[in-house]
Amino acid sequence: MWIDRLTGDQIDRLPDVIEPGRYLDTDPSSGRQVLDSEGSGLLVSDGTESVVIRGQRHIFASAPKSLDQKVDLFERILETIDSSLEDDGDLVSPLMPEGVVNEDSLLNAFELKLLEIIDAGHLHQISMRPRLDLHYEDEVTDVARAKKLAKxxxxxxxxxxxxxxxxxxxxxxxxxxKARFSEDDFNIYENRVYARLLDKIEQYLIWRVGTLLQLQSAVTEALEFYGANDLHHRLTEEICKLWGKAFTQDSTSKASEQLAATLEHLEKALGTIRGLKQSGLYLLVSRSAQIGNGLHLTNILSHDQHYRHLAVLWNELKSIVGGKQATPEERKEQNVILNHAYSRYAGLVLRHALLPYLGNKLSSKWARFNIELRQVGFDWQLVLSSADSDSDGRILLEVIPWMSMGSRLHDVSFVLQEKERPVTMIAWPNIDDKSLCSGGAATEAIWVQLSPFDLYCVERFGLLVDKLLQSELVSGYSAAITKVPTKTLKSMPFDAGFEVNEEKHQFRILKALTNEHLSKVESSLVHDNALQQTRDLKRRHEEIVELQKCPVCSGPVEVVHQAPSGFIAACSSCKTNRYLRGNAMEREYEQSLDGLISFELVGRRSFLCKL
Known part of the structure; x- marks a missing residue:
């Protein structure tokens, strides 16, 4: 049996094309998930074209070759962030770490040597004046063609x-x-080394330039946030604060300048290499002539004033890109490790999104609720329970981190929406997005982008969390507390926060009460043994107290009741307006910052949701 992580279904047979990281092996005898500390239950690719699983041949879906560079950069960033995660202390930034940018923005030893050799003209000299060999061939021909008789x-x-x-x-x-003819032979070993070295250098430079362009795009976007005028300042401050945990504004500017300088050097070198491949010696060497990983140092490669630099470049490049290929077992193990790292990365982003509610903890009390963030296998759950109850609570949000680098083969949105389960979001890197950076929409149905390239990553999850928790908070507003003893109703103090209905033996709380009045009503209810009503009173009052705190700036706000069961709360400090509209049967809650509703402009601070 297998568990489909995205839908939660158990299946007997895997599809012919398997999406890596989607399926978990189970124990056939119990149906329970097999998931030890190494994550051996996760089905991931080992890099081979096909694999036989329980007698059936399958292939793994993979990202297009054109995305190899982006995938490699994504994995390196993920490993760097994962290595810096700590259980205690401040949360690390989920955005691109400075170490990766600084490491990639500097020219390495091979690139410095390549630029030096290009500037000295050694490669051009080899191209224009190559070493060659004379190839002799005997042939019976007309006397007029013969210049030298054969032996x-x-x-x-x-x-x-x-x-x-x-x-x-x-x-x-x-x-x-029978005459002897001689012909220039350019296909000597040293010239084959030259031609294949140009191929390897071009491939490497394409990879490096692509990586630097991706880094430059991310750094440039971050710099634009520092001076953005069209975005709300609270959004830019929050994102710059996250970015600032990895980069300061000054270091970001320096990194941008260094990236631009390195890009200029490498793009120029790439143009030179491509020029050498389009003329001279390269065109005279057979494309089928290959060289193994090991280089044989001939006299020419060791002592010729130009050719000897080929061996230097060959060895320097080999030390950078490596010559040994990982075995299928090693690739499989590495992919399992990366999936675990991606799961922990999802937890890091969720913890950042929950900072207004949990602080730097995994559980805390907020308003009348206990909130807890749990990790279950690879997935994360946001659990909500009443603070005055011993129940285990209910799952409010479930996030399934899925490190899929290719396109989604099957959209499971419809399947999940049909199931009676908590709000479920699938977090995936969206690596094939051409921009790979911040988009305009927070989510796409059940899909949410989770990537260190995305400056809005915390904002996306923050919006999900805010909509769910704020909906829970306002859903109880103006709810009637019923079956209240008549004695309590008659003895209730005069307070604008109460709305009493003696005929129906109920009352509503419409605004926060004074401590004196709250204590008096509680005592009366307890005296009349109305324990459930006492709990309801505390819950409704704690909700209103929390509503009087602005969710954006935490400043004090007056909650003004709007008949029949709504309210309006306007923050004078940050211009955040909140509205609860409708009747008891159908209501909607709206929050807007300074009249702006676009996610791209204000992030998590504006939204509309049905209750």
Whole structure:
């Protein structure tokens, strides 16, 4: 049996094309998930074209080759962030770490040597004046074409009368002779090294330039946030604060300048290499002539003033890109490790999104609720329970981190929406997005982008969390507390926060009460043994107290009741307006910052949701 992580279904047979990281092996005897500390239950690719699983042949879906560079950069960033995660202390930034940018923005030893050799003209000299060998070939040809007789030409002529033109008294006048022809041979070992080295350098530079362009795009976007005028300042401050945990504004500017300088050098070198491949010696060497990983140092490669630099470049490049390929077992193990790292990364982003509610903890009390963030296998759950109850609570949000680098083969949105389960979001890198950076929409149905390239990553999850928790908070507003003893109703103090209905034996709380009035009503309810009503009173009051705190700036706000069961709360400090509209049967809650509703402009601070 297998568990589909995205839908939660158990399946007997895997599809022919398997999406890596989607399926978990189970124990056939119990149906329970097999998930030890190494994550051996996760089905991931080992890099081979096909694999046999329980007698059936399958292939793994993979990202297009054009995305290899982005995938490699994503994995390196993920590993760097994962290595810096700590259980205690401040949360690390989930955005691109400074170490990766600084490491990649500097020219390495191979690149410095390459630029030096190009500037000295050694590669151009080899291209224009290559070493060559003479290839000799004997051929029977017309006398007019022969410039040099081959060895044994006279013997051949004496024994082949068909090559005679005529015979005289003094000898034979030949018509055809065995001649020796010489031809320049450019396909010597050293020239094959030159040609294949150009191929390797071009491939490497394409990879490096692509990586630097991706880093430059992310750094440039971060710099734009520092001076953005069209975005709300609270959004830019929050994102710059996250970015600032990895970069300061000054270091970001320096990194941008260094990236631009390195890009200029490498793009120029790439242009030079491509020029060398389009002329001269490269075109004279057979494309099928290959060189193994090991380089044989001939006299020419060791001592020639130009060719000896080829061996230096070859060895420097080999030390950078590596020569040994990982085995399928090693690739599989690495992919499992990366999936675990991606799961922990999702937890890091969720913890950042929950900072207004949990602080730097995994559980805390907020308003009348206990909130807890749990990790279950690879997934994360946001659990909500009443603070005055011993129940285990209910799952409010479930996030499934899925490190899929390719396109989604099957959209499971419809399947999940049909199931009776908590709000479920699938977090995936969206690596094939051409921009790979911040988009305009927070989510796409059940899909939410989770990537260190995305400056809005915490904002996306923050919006999910805010909508769910704020909806829970306002859903109880103006709810009637019923079956209240008559004695309590008659003895209730005069307070604008109460709305009493003696005929129905109920009352509502519409605004926060004074401590004196709250204590008096609680005492009366307890005296009349109305324990459930006492709990309801505390819950409704704690909700209103929390509503009087602005969710954006935490400043004090007056909650003004709007008949029949809504309210309006306007923050004078940050211009955040909140509205609860409708009746008891159908209501909607809206929060807007300074009249802006676009996620791209204000992030998590504006939204509309149905209750």
């Amino acid at each position: 044994g030409a006279l013997v051949h002529l004496a024994s082949h009368s068909e090559c005679w033109q005529r015979q005289t008294l003094s000898g034979v006048i030949p018509k055809r002779v």
